[in-house]
Amino acid sequence: MKILKNSSYLVMIGVIMIVLMLIIPLPTTLLSFLIIINIALALIILLVSLNVTEPLEFSVFPSLLLIMTLFRIGLNVSTTRLILTKGDAGQVIEAFGQFVVSGNIIVGLVVFMILIIVQFIVITKGAERVAEVAARFTLDAMPGKQMSIDADMNAGLIDDREAKRRREKITREADFYGAMDGASKFVKGDAIASMIIVAINLLVGMVIGVVQQSMSLASAAQTFSLLSVGDGIVSQIPALLISTATGIIVTRSSSENNMGKEVSDQLLAFPVLMIIAGSVIFLLGLTPIGMVATLPIALLLVAGGILIRRYRQNEQKVGAEDQDRKAEETFKSQENVMGLLTMDPIEFEFGYALVPLADSSQGGDLLDRIVMIRRQLALELGLVLPIVRIRDNIQLEPNSYQIKINGSEVANGQLMLDHYLAMSPGVDDPSIHGIETTEPAFGLKALWIDEETKDRAELTGYTVVDPPSVVSTHLTEVLRQHAWELVGRQETKQLIDHLKEQSPALVDAVTPDPLSIGDIQKVLVHLLKEKLSIRNLPVIFETLADYAQMTRDSSLLTEYVRQALSRQITEQMTREGEALKVLTLSPDLERKVSDSVQKTEHGNFLALDGPTTSQVLKNLSDSVTKWPDMESDPVILCSPAVRMYVRQLIERYFPNVQVLSYNELETNVEVQSIGVLNAA
Template sequence: MKAKDLSVLLGVILIIIMLVIPLPGWLLSILILCNISLALVVILVSMNTQEPLQFSIFPSLLLLLTLFRLGLNVSTTRSILSKADAGGVVDTFGSFVIGDNPLVGFVVFVILVIIQFLVITKGAERVSEVSARFTLDAMPGKQMSIDADLNAGLISEHEAKERREKVEKEADFHGSMDGASKFVKGDAIAGIIIVLINIIFGLIIGMAQMDLTFQEAIHTFMRLTVGDGLVSQIPALLISTATGIVVTRISTEGNLGSDVSDQLLQYPKLLFIAAGTIFLLGFTPINFLLTTSIATILAIAGYLLLKKPQEEMVSTVEEDQTESEAMKSEENVIELISMDPIEFEFGYALIPLVDTNQGGDLLDRIVMIRRQLAIELGLVIPVVRIRDNIQLNPNEYRIKIKGNEVDKGELLLDHYLAMTPDLEDESIEGVETKEPAFGLPAKWINEDTKDEAEMMGYTVVDPPSVVSTHITEIIKKHAYQLLGREETKQLLDHLKESYPILLEEVTPEPLRIGGIQKVLSKLLWENVSIRNLPIIFETLADYGNMTTDPDLLAEYVRQALAPQITKQYAKDDSSVRVLTISGNVEKMIAESIQQTEHGNYLAIDPEAQQNIFKSASEHVEKLAIQGETPIILCSPPIRMYVKQLLERYMPHVVVLSYNELEANVQVQSVGVVDVP
């Protein structure tokens, strides 16, 4: 056990000993001085904290200090009544206050007790009670504010957890302070009772047992009683003041001293008014020299405080000028830290691709791509930044999303790209490669063999079409990353023009922009268009009050978009070929869903995962060979978990639920995903 922990335990044991065993006068003097020192330390700490929680141990410390002080009172009372002696400290305090007139000294002591009990203690108790009540009443609002900031993406999960813990600690602290303030009040009452006991029984014992005259008894026991009361009430007064400071403290960036000086002296001109008022008082019978001196001090202080902001203003102007000159210098690198949402970088050999003077039309193609994707996805695609990069190979290009390279490829401008998924003809000569958008085997062929390749079933495209297709597919794949809060706000503003009431039902309550953005991103992540915003927001309005979980809301929206999803995957709007999930696998997945306060997740056995992957991959490969889009159909409660399960190994697989297909569509099962 550490020494500091052991010292606290020994202190509690010493308090118990004081209540039972008589202590000598010299030891009482030491303990009394320790009591005063602790009280001074407590009030100094309370004045230097920036917020109440920085002194969270104060309620428990208040109980221990109160018990220590009462133990000292019991020991000094025992010593006063039995030996008419309570140590040098008590005797010195009593003699200093009483002097030659016990009655005047006693009156001074009574005034001190009244101040301590009626002003400081009662006020601190009332403030503690009100603070506890208002803190507890404000807890639900603070918790909702934290949840709103978290849903809006303004804070992280870790920050939200810290803020929730702080709110709980504040409530516990103020509740404890409400109870601990009763200790201070009880201590003040006990001090008054002990003083009366010392005087009354001291006179009785002095005259009856010690054979003292009334005058001697009153002088002796009055001196000791007042001395004992002072050494007890002074620390009690300091502790009561510290209690009032702590419970009335508002969280700021400074301590009490800096806050008082900053706020009390924030209007220097008022010091001149005060100085003038004090100076005028000198023309009354009040001492003219005294009032003039105080007025002069106030005027000087006001002048110095007025001068300080001017110096700070000059310094700030000089700093702004320096920064402005730095911004204008050629060394300014502010523009280098900016990041474009989409970037297309290429080597120098591909410059003709974008140079309009050399016949390049990539810029016009990208404009058409943005228009096409706006119709398909319902998302306003950011401007694509196109720049050359000498660090790339001459024929190389790469595509970046928010500063991160997501894909790259190579082009031969004087060639055509010939692709075929199922034909191999060695008579067609060319450079072996892969089509960059879909990864299909392909060849770069020259213009002389173009017609021959087309006659043999190859799909032949020119380099601008290759790169345009690649850019289109990359943007589709990463559209969910391009939809941020600013882009979501633009969509909401557009929706508000036609559907203002619908928008008011969804935001800012129950969903903030961050929550809406998460739902839309999840739709884009699975290639579901968000163009039909009215239907999406109708669904959010219906279910937003039930849950704010973006995963669940996205599932509800997908079901509402069933006609759109059906048309996207059904052949001729009449039939769809799918793989189904067996009842055994559905039950296994449903039972493996773990529900926590941070959301639901799938915790399935690794061996079972491998069996599901193996079964699904066999059927998916068969469909891929036939040129069909692999679609897995399952029940609504497990759809998103099936997608999460297969996403890593088979990202191209589409997972639908029964509720996402219209009733008039014929579903043809071409396989069942099952495990042994």
């Protein structure tokens, strides 16, 4: 509606009119109209405060409270002007005065004073104190709430938008309760001003009536007391309504329902108590109070309690039947069957004896460690891994755990929570005794030792780690090795969208033409499969933009990207001050590999004969067994033309052997050949 669209102008006009009321005299008819508007607005504010589910839904209340207070003061000034000048303040004030006074001025003054005391001492004082405490506690709780939001976002439970929305809500709550703390002072000041205005109207009016208008003292007292009390009550009724609304707002806690629904649900939640209360009231009627007043109330409470109890029992019965029916329908429905097809990308299952690892109440910090693992791998691989689903599995051995990728087990292990895992430095110490085992992440021989042996093992050079560190290291290595399996088209789309925020022109040059999301995904999978980080997406996309016009073969594009990432590969494969130890291919083997490449419409493939393949793999196995550097994976160095085919040849049998080309190493790298791989 047009009026609602221009509501901002109406508010500005209204404030200006209130200010003019303080200066310009108003006719009695208009004043009566404005008094009724004041009462109506106060009633609306009270009803709104009763129906909001949380205080922030009425965040404009502090400012509205100031405007309404100013409006009442403007009305008081106008009515005072009319009372003292004309002895008439309109029909509304006169009607209120006659109705309340009822021919007795003292009764009218007492009623007015009671209204003032209730508002000033009971409601306003309480609302002011509650607003002050709420503001203080809200400000004190802000840092903790902010940290909780950051923790949820780091754990992947919420995204950036939800985190921003929650932070804004916390800021708004602090601003609201701070404003309410100050706005409650308006109500307090308004109550004091009302008492002073009524006293002025009564005393000064009587003086004016006797001195200036030649009225008798009794007549002046009758006239001006009627008008003063009527004016005071007319102003105090809306003031009392708004004071009540203030108290309701500051004492209201967040809920899913409005106040009326909450009161009825909670107050009538125990119908048996209504029956007990009705019985007590009935017994009270046996005293001199009599049954006339107590019996109807007792019957009402007992009957209401019985009816509500029966209604609740029937409701619970119907609810249970509906729940069973819905559960049966859900079980039979197609959607329920489809829900069974949903598979978690990463699962970590453990036996019941390992529950303390994940239970924070028992000191377990596995959840926090997994958050740090995801952050570490995001920095290392350039990929945000899915949330790890953690659950206990009674079908496993009590001390066992298993790691699943896309529903299939890829790794498992066993832990002893009351022991430590000790790995030998290379020379075993006979004095260190324990339960022999294998370190799950790297397959090293190790011992489970007790607390008493731990210190002695550390002094003799053993690497000693606790069970949570063992499983964290194992999980990190498994996720690092299988990260390529977790990159689908959806994850690729998310990476592209993130890059597009920074380099939109670069992304537009690559996708959707000439490369689709699926083409880009294949390149990223190839890189991750060979343990290369895809964090440097700008360089990857620059290379794809340069070469995608010539070919869409993902394997060939991967070779171009690897060469563009030569600095990254060099830093990853070399250690400062040491030569890079490699195995090289004999010229005869390189020639055979090159001649065995078959070119098809779907890409190029290596078709090396069986005897040659077996001999190459046997020679490589012997070289890997004798590899001198146990801290790094074996490396094969070959020409760029055959690198990807050599990788195809060995990746199934030797996934940890790195295959590099000369173009993937920086020119300043010192290379040391420690063997030649041949086909003979």
